[in-house]
Amino acid sequence: MKPFENIQEQDKEKQLDSQEVIIIVEDLEKSFASNHVLNGFNMKLFKGENLVIMGKSGSGKSVMIKCLIGLMKPDRGVINIMGKDIVHLDQSSLDELRADIGFLFQGSALYDSMTVRENLEFPLRRHRERFGKNIEVDHMVLEALESVGLAHTVDLMPGELSGGMQRRVALARTLIMKPKIIFYDEPTSGLDPITSKEIIVLMKKIQQQYKTSALIITHDVDCARVISDRMILLVDGINYAEGTYQELIKVDDPKVKAFFK
């Protein structure tokens, strides 16, 4: 099946071509026996943008992310992140690169037996060399918590926080590493609409404050509408349609329409 194309998107592509590209994915293929999950997926993430990828359950979003972070080898294709060829990178270079990438995954839970402060200190201690000997741990912890509006929870245990607050602390734990790119996997899943909105607003604020580039996987159309500068719809293992939310909702193609019902 030929990917859906639209003229506005091609114009946008020309405009975006002048911007710095942070991630390039070309012709990505990944199969499990006869299950062809990715069939030539292409993607570019531009500096400073929030790119949303939507795909129905089982469409290969997690497989794609695993390939991007080097946890899974694609069968074919190019993955380049900040100039590094991920598919052929050795383990230590991969670890180094991953330190520049923040993750907020569904499973990125806090450590229940540690206070909020200890949870945030944990990645800092693991990557101490990244910030040098004289890092001001207390300051960094509070700064990260302040940016998610939760400085007052620093000495609480995760169990004393609501689900939404826990997710914000997990986000602070990601931010403390000063990532250049953030991967969000279903950032609003399991949250009520009001809390989801708070997280979405926060993600937008973080993009502006930290100048991060973000790849966001979500099923949440509201989240996609608010957060995305651009969207890719993953269908049949390819980037079936691309564009801004406003462009895509006008597309008269049944597979595209199915996303916005």
Ligand SMILES: Nc1ncnc2c1ncn2[C@@H]1O[C@H](COP(=O)(O)OP(=O)(O)OP(=O)(O)O)[C@@H](O)[C@H]1O
């Ligand atoms: N390690 C694996 N071995 C075999 N098949 C796999 C493996 N990982 C993923 N798959 C298959 O790849 C397909 C895509 O899975 P993936 O988890 O990427 O979907 P997804 O789009 O993230 O779905 P969801 O939105 O439900 O999380 C599925 O058919 C899944 O069974």
